[in-house]
Amino acid sequence: MAKILKEKIFEGPTIEVAKNLLGKYLVRKYKGRIISGKITEVEAYDGPKDKASHASRGLTKRNFPMFGPAGQWYVYFTYGLHWMLNIVTGKKGYPAAILIRGVEGINGPARVTKFFHIDGKFNGKSADKKNALWIEDRGLKISNEIKRTPRIGVQYAGPLWSRRRYRFLLKQK
DNA sequence: ACGATGATGAAC
DNA sequence: TTCATCATCGTA
Numbered sequence: 412m413a414k415i416l417k418e419k420i421f422e423g424p425t426i427e428v429a430k431n432l433l434g435k436y437l438v439r440k441y442k443g444r445i446i447s448g449k450i451t452e453v454e455a456y457d458g459p460k461d462k463a464s465h466a467s468r469g470l471t472k473r474n475f476p477m478f479g480p481a482g483q484w485y486v487y488f489t490y491g492l493h494w495m496l497n498i499v500t501g502k503k504g505y506p507a508a509i510l511i512r513g514v515e516g517i518n519g520p521a522r523v524t525k526f527f528h529i530d531g532k533f534n535g536k537s538a539d540k541k542n543a544l545w546i547e548d549r550g551l552k553i554s555n556e557i558k559r560t561p562r563i564g565v566q567y568a569g570p571l572w573s574r575r576r577y578r579f580l581l582k583q584k
Numbered sequence: 585a586c587g588a589t590g591a592t593g594a595a596c
Numbered sequence: 597t598t599c600a601t602c603a604t605c606g607t608a
Contacts (some may be wrong), residue, residue: 454603454607458604464603465592465603468593468594470592471592472592472593473592473593487591487592487603488590488591488592489590489591489592489602489603489604490588490589490590490591490602490604491588491589491590491591491602492589492590492604492605493604493605495603495604497603510603512603519605520603520604521604521605522604522605546589556591562603563603563604564602564603564604565603565608567601567602568603581600
């Protein structure tokens with residue numbers, strides 16, 4: 412029943428992909444064991460004009476995976492403490508990614524990476540079994556349980572981009 | 585409300 | 597080479 416999400420899925424419009432990721436499962440193989448959880452919260456960072464995106468200042472040593480093909484991980488270190496996990500979207504050359512901010516029972520992007528044992532070694536790797544970190548569809552229907560809000564912690568991007576409702580969450584039942 | 589803690593990017 | 601900033605979290 413479980414279907415691994417492939418590169419093609421991630422190429423589509425970033426906002427659509429972000430909504431589609433809700434209810435899918437993040438899966439990690441770690442020391443011979445499987446860790447998995449339902450994705451409940453994501454944020455889209457879409458294109459070079461998005462002032463809240465790392466890509467707004469062009470290609471850099473840090474953000475290069477965002478400019479690469481869809482379906483790869485963009486993992487970066489921030490605040491001197493935390494790893495952030497993103498899945499790259501859009502065609503090669505178009506910088507976009509989706510930050511995975513929460514899975515069921517784990518809220519906050521830094522807690523997600525801690526729980527799944529994710530660090531910089533996944534940066535630029537493709538989301539598949541070979542790399543022990545992937546996303547799968549377990550046939551869960553989520554239909555109209557999606558809530559939209561502005562993104563968290565991006566005030567610096569100015570009113571236009573910080574107010575944009577690029578954060579998507581599964582509503583509580 | 586704020587400190588932890590270090591990489592990043594821009595300025596000098 | 598120096599500096600402010602940062603897609604956060606835990607404690608207060």
